[in-house]
Amino acid sequence: MRLIVLGCSGSGPGPESPASGYLVEAGGTRIVLDLGNGTLGALQRHLDPWSLDGVVFSHLHADHCSDFASLVVHRRYHPRPPxxxxVARLPVHAPAGAHDRFARAYAPTAAELAETDLTDVFTFHDLAAGGTCRIGTGADQIQVRAFDVVHPCPAFALRVEHGGRVLTYSGDTGACPGLVEAARDTDLLLCEASWPHGDHNPTGVHLSGREAGEHATAAGARRLVVTHVPAWYDRDELATEAKAAFDGPVEVATPDAVFEV
Incomplete structure (x- = not known):
């Protein structure tokens, strides 16, 4: 598999990066994990959006899903669709309620919402803890399993598998066993680290750099990529925290970075 970072800024876009979004390529199958602010534009540097085979959302906070409204426009109103x-509606796998959430973003008034049905160009599938979705066909199929994690809204870590290789994406999470389970023996753990470690941090929201490293160690991950660092923190500082808690390779996500899995 190949992981391409579309955006990695935590809690919203920053001056150097869109918010959260990642392109995964495996054989002839291409999916995105989350579509935060600015990521649809970044996607077009790497791939024609018409070539996507599916979209998977870890959770429905705006910094992870707001560019879906722009994808709606692209799918509905592009003057020269291929x-x-x-007929070829794009599969969307997301926590329950995603259709209404996205419809409200696209059609903000009650009158518009009543007439908005995004299933004209998308098919919506509810993710559930322990559930699996499969995108693509044959040897190119990508399997994504959802694991409950701790966050102020329903949220999942996503375990992505293809050809015997495993990529785990934490989504947004506080410290929890679900992330360890999702990342068990993973080849690459793409893990959020949203603040420096300290007793003052709220519980059940995000991880520190040290906690990202601790979860990678507990899971037996082979490689850790730190992501979701807000613009007001130093990503290298959080990566240094992670390295103190994890003996394997630790890297930092940056826009347009490519990681082979």
Whole structure:
């Protein structure tokens, strides 16, 4: 598999990066994990959005899903679509309630919402803890398993598997066993680290750099990539924290970075 960082700024876009979004390529199958602010533009540097085979959302906070409204416009109103988007509808796998959440972002008034049905160009599938979705066909199929993690809204860590290789994406999470389970023996753990370690940090929201390293160690991950660092923190500082708690390779996500899995 190949992981391409579309955006990695935590809690919203920063001056150097869009918010959270990641392109995963495996054989002929291409999916995105989350589509935060600014990521659809970044996606177009790497891939024609019409080439996507699916979209998977870890959770429905705006910094992870707000560019879906722009993808709606792209699928509905592009003047030269390469195929009929109403026939080849794009699969969207997300926590329950995603259709209404996205419809409200696209159609903000009650009157518009009543007339908005995004299933003209998308198919929506609810993610559930322990559930699995499969995107693509044959040897190119990507499997994604969802694991409950701790966050102020329903949220999942995503375990992505293809050809015997495993990529785990933490999404947004506080310290919890679910992330360790999702990342068990993973080849690459793409893990959020949203603040320096300290007793003052709220519980059940995000991880520190040290906690990202601790979860990678507990899971037996082979490689750690730190992501979701807000613009007001130093990503190298958080990576240094992670290195103190994890003996394997530790890298930092940056826009347009490519990681082979």
């Amino acid at each position: 195929f009929d988007p109403g």
